[in-house]
Amino acid sequence: MLRVRCFRGGSRGAESAHFLAQKHISTTPRHRFLCSLTQGPHHLKPLQYHPFPFAPRGGFFTNRNSRISATISPIRRLASIAPPHQTPAQSEMGTDVENELDMFIERERDNSVHAESKERREPCPVNSYTEWDPLEEVIVGRAENACVPPFTVEVKANTSENYWNFFKENGGKSFPKEHLKHAVAQISELCRVLEGEGVTVRRPDIVDWSKPYSTPDFKSTGLYAAMPRDILLVVGDEIIEAPMAWRSRFFEYRAFRPLLLEYFRRGARWTTAPKPLMQDELYNKDYPVFSVKDRNALVEKGHFVTTEHEPCFDAADFIRAGRDIFAQRSQVTNNSGIEWMRRHLWPRFRVHKVSFRDPNPMHIDATFNIIGPGLVISNPDRPCKQIEMFKKAGWKTITPPDPLIPHDHPLWMSSRWLSINVLMLDEHRVLVEKEEQTTQKMFEKLGITPIPVSIRFANSLGGGFHCWTCDIRRRGGYASYFD
Incomplete structure (x- = not known):
């Protein structure tokens, strides 16, 4: 089992890099680089998620309020870089990866909510977005x-x-x-x-x-x-x-x-x-x-x-x-x-x-x-x-x-x-x-x-x-x- 701790935005960014590496579908330098971020000398293995309901920002996916979209952005930028020799087909593959990444983000956000609700016995005591809600x-x-x-x-x-x-x-x-x-x-x-x-x-x-x-x-x-x-x-x-x-x-x-x-x-x-x-x-x-x-x-x-x-x-x-x-x-x-x-x-x-x-x-x-x-x-x-x-x-x-x-x-x-x-x-x-x-x-x-x-x-x-x-x-x- 591979356990990732840090990539730009913290473990959330690393897990996203791992996802991209698992899904790599071409041999362009950008995908090899993404793969190398998490693979190292070993073969990729499934990640283990750790349900810490009070995880700090930069912590784990299972914090339902993690800014997944924000911390993913460095990964998305890397995935969208097209080397000079890249073919149109390879460019389209990069777009597919980005689409899969978007779906992955939403899926993980939903999963994190369910994981956290099981850990907590009560809803978060703090919740206020406006000056007029009840x-x-x-x-x-x-x-x-x-x-x-x-x-x-x-x-x-x-x-x-x-x-x-x-x-x-x-x-x-x-x-x-x-x-x-x-x-x-x-x-x-x-x-x-x-x-x-x-x-x-x-x-x-x-x-x-x-x-x-x-x-x-x-x-x-x-x-x-x-x-x-x-x-x-x-x-x-x-x-x-x-x-x-x-x-x-x-x-x-x-x-x-x-x-x-x-x-x-x-x-x-x-x-x-x-x-x-x-x-x-x-x-x-x-x-x-x-x-x-x-x-x-x-x-x-x-x-x-x-x-x-x-x-x-x-x-x-x-x-x-x-x-x-x-x-x-x-x-x-x-x-x-x-x-x-x-x-x-x-x-x-x-x-x-x-x-x-x-x-x-x-x-x-x-x-x-x-x-x-x-x-x-x-x-x-x-x-x-x-x-x-x-x-x-x-x-x-x-x-x-x-x-x-x-x-x-x-x-x-x-x-x-x-x-x-x-x-x-x-x-x-x-x-x-x-x-x-x-x-x-x-x-x-x-x-x-x-x-x-x-x-x-x-x-x-x-x-x-x-x-x-x-x-x-x-x-x-x-x-x-x-x-």
Whole structure:
């Protein structure tokens, strides 16, 4: 028995090479080369497949989510190379091999699903492709021990000048205790509402974020574990842990790590994006922000506080619609971070970069929130520069009413447009702020039932319903909605 371990894309690519070698039907150099990849000095023998249901990417065929098509591509390219002396008949044989390879890929994918289903006692606990499929399980953040971040250059670039003195005076300390108490109570009520709607609710660990920490490159205190949407992106059965861009959020993943370990052990795929060192080179230390007006001019020219020194991104700068994922370059997500995500998810998913006339881009879901197949809420104050692309694809854009949140309500790290930062329970139900009656009426006109819940005090910490949650499992599958 021959056991193959490595060929470009790992054992999957090797097994494909073995398949081609077994099926070789000519003596051209390309087929002799393919044969030599697996045969060596011995005769070819049948491969033995190893049913490891939790095999890592690059592992075994029996992982039902293996990117077989992607890892086969080097083999297919080799099979299609026609030497100068090749005859037309031999070229046609190469085409036959490619056709057989395609059928082999599909057959192995089907076989792997059956093999894995026998090994597992339960379906994968992680499954979410869109923002609107029926919600079954969700992580809800925690306001407990939330700590004001130190007033660093990246915090200054992302906050309003009205609160700069607040950050200067309170950096490293707790947010106002009474305010936090109300926020904790409101999020507890949110959890009860979700459970009442049939959704399983999970929570991160409670952590003391006031403890100072240091790396070889910087010192800081923490922030919170309030916004799981910022740090976790679920794509299919994979949880992607974002690297983040604020130094105060460097260790935020620790609050979610027990949950991620549990999901991994139950069969989910779990990827941690490259963690930036967050050295000074990642930030434009001389970012000349003296007012919001200054920042508007800089962003309009494409200047951000984060550089391209190393990839960084927050998960909340990505929003999903099946096969297609939309991302924005923001103060916390650089082009390198978007490119990392594009390469990581290709070819099964397409990552599109979009931009907005936003004076302070940070997280896409209060600017452009997809609420159904081909249906998106578009912030009128931050119009999408690529909106024609969506119209050509047949999408419908909804212009929301102005938010009703009082101007004097403290919003230390967000804007009043959290009114559209809603969470879809399915295509027909949505969580909406209780006091945003005009937004509720907008949804009613769309045939969507609003479920009003008040999280005004929780809004102050930087997020609405979408930010405060991360959907782990939705009842739906892979599909294309943007063609």
